[in-house]
Amino acid sequence: MAISRKAEREILKSEYLHKIIELFKDDEQVLRVKSNEISFPVVGCEGNEDFIVITVKVPTGANKGMEPYDGFAMAEEYEMNLKEKAEKAEKAKIAKEKKKAKDAEVRRKKAEIASKAE
Numbered sequence: 544m545a546i547s548r549k550a551e552r553e554i555l556k557s558e559y560l561h562k563i564i565e566l567f568k569d570d571e572q573v574l575r576v577k578s579n580e581i582s583f584p585v586v587g588c589e590g591n592e593d594f595i596v597i598t599v600k601v602p603t604g605a606n607k608g609m610e611p612y613d614g615f616a617m618a619e620e621y622e623m624n625l626k627e628k629a630e631k632a633e634k635a636k637i638a639k640e641k642k643k644a645k646d647a648e649v650r651r652k653k654a655e656i657a658s659k660a661e
Contacts, residue, residue: 552601560599 546554556579564581567573571583582596602612 552603556599556601563597563599 560579560581564573564575567581567583571585574582574584576582576596577598579600580596580598582594585593585595587593604610604612
């Protein structure tokens with residue numbers, strides 16, 4: 544007998560969540576906090592205590608599943624966003640350097656004028 548897509552997704556989610564728990568259970572204190580979520584305590588480099596949370600989901604896609612989720616397209620979009628952010632940061636860095644140079648020139652000219660006035 545066939546099962547529904549929802550039931551199939553629940554089985555997949557449970558199976559992969561179990562695999563992730565098995566992966567971390569030897570090294571971490573894995574805590575099941577929701578049906579699709581685990582967390583474990585960690586200590587940062589400064590000695591601060593925090594938690595890592597891992598959520599497992601099987602997305603249905605946009606518009607209530609009418610447009611299927613495409614992980615490949617999402618990964619490509621993410622890469623494009625990272626590249627765009629890097630380009631914007633580089634442009635901002637260049638603009639900041641130009642402004643710094645211009646401000647230094649203005650300060651130099653003001654100092655020159657002030658020294659001539661004396």
